[in-house]
Amino acid sequence: LKVLEGENEQTLNRQLMLFQERVLPDLHNNIKCGNSLIGPDFYHGKQMPLFDDEEMYRINAFDWEAEFPEIMKNGGFDTVIGNPPYGAWFQTDENIYFSKQYKVFGNIKDVYICFMEKGIILLKDQGKLSFIVPSAWLGGPQYYELRTLLLRKQIEFIIQMPFDVFSNAYVDTAIVVFSNQYPDSKHNVLTYVFNKREKLNSIELSIDKYKFVLQNDWKITDDHKFVLDPETVSIMQHLKSNCPRTVKDVALMKRGVLFDKSILRDSKDSNNYFRYFEGNVYRYQINMIANQWVEFSNKMKERPKEFSWFEGERLLLRRLVNRRQQLMSILTTETFITNKNLYTIKTRDNSIGIRVLLGIINSKLFSFLYLKQVTQATKDDFPQVTIKDFLSLPFPSEIVINKKEQLVSLVEHMVNLHKQLVIAKLPQKKTVLNRQIEATDRQIDELVYELYGLTEEEIKIVESGV
DSSP, rough: TTTTTTTTTTOOOOOOOHOOOOOOOOOOOOOOOOOOTGGGGGGTTGGGGGHHHHHHHHOOOOOOOHHHHHHHHHHHHEEEEHHHOOOOOOOHHHHHHHHHGGGGGSOOOOOHHHHHHHHHHEEEEEEEEEEEEGGGGOOGGGGGGHHHHHHEEEEEEEEEOOOSSSSTBBEEEEEEEEEOOOTTTOOOEEEEEEEEEEESSSOOOGGGGGGEGGGGGGGGSSGOOOOOHHHHHHHHHHHHHHOBHHHHHEEEEEBBBOGGGOOOOOOOSSSSSSOOSEEEETEEEOOOOHHHHEOSSSSSSSSOGGGGGGSSEEEEEESBOOSSSOEEEEEEOOOOOBOOOOOOOOETTTTTHHHHHHHHHHHHHHHHHHHOOOOGOOSSOOOOOHHHHHHHHHSSSOOOOHHHHHHHHHHHHHHHHHHHHHHOHHHHHHHHHHOOOOOOHHHHHHHHHHHHOOOOOHHHHHHHHH
């Protein structure tokens, strides 16, 4: 278009007559059409006559060596840049091919991670890649292989974008730029996290806006998670050495059931029928609705093997993270069945105590640690807690008797305050109770900070980061 600027039919005809050449440059060696991820080896061992024209056109295998011979002969491309497709669906043959061809395609079947690996393959030494892709790979447990692969490259920038960057794709995204070379031990990654609600027309960030994260620090985070805030990384490193235990060492966790609602009943038809919970769980508070009954049997699509997950003293943890960016848990002893949106937590170590666990889970520190390193927890659509990430969080190595008793007392007081708040009628009474709840919450947070051995500076970071 720039070549044609200021031209008209008369001037173009004159140019053709004088120079006997086309007006626009020939781009047939620059622009190619084909399936970037599937090469001609896709057909090895297959009977070609079985593929009709439509199938061949759909697969559209692309031979990079043949299409860009000079570039590939010289080691690859200087730059790979793009916005690869997300969540693409593919057929069985392609699925098998991707599984064999791409190391990152094992645990999660999303095509954009194959594009990231393919981009590395196509780069020459010290060439750069820049993609805008879903941000789930930064901390999701299933993306461990991709993070491990990228840690062997020099990551230059990671920018976490706000919601709704693309009008036609409802997905949380991040921009990543890396260089095809092994990073030295002192290399810093420039990171920036936009406010989730910010509206962008362009990205103009001066160097002083970025934070600097030592790339090597990500090698020692749990599952190689890419935590973009250096202060959070520092706290996590401190806790890793100070608290060698994790939640998995002290607690057991299971998700609820999944079934077709048609098997619900209005009454108990047999001894194998139990109340089905349809209420809500908040921090220290439960909205109890369980008016229907369901049979605990193989009629359910998914369920734990043991019914014990739905009876006795236990915690319920809401799978969804609330709008205030908090984890929400409650203690219950009533018998009822819960669905997939609630996790049941029981203590593995009886010396810990279920109320101690409740106080720690509902603390500011615990929400901070989870939300800062798990990208699924801050998504705009369905921000959630995952079992693997939750169980990997650090847990205090030792809880002395007097601190345990103090925490149990505060948690029991908190539960009672919430019960009183539910039945309170007068506005003045509600105000008094809310003030007591806030004060008790602060005391629990302070005690949890002490149990984890946080410094005053680290506490300030947590308080400002929640």
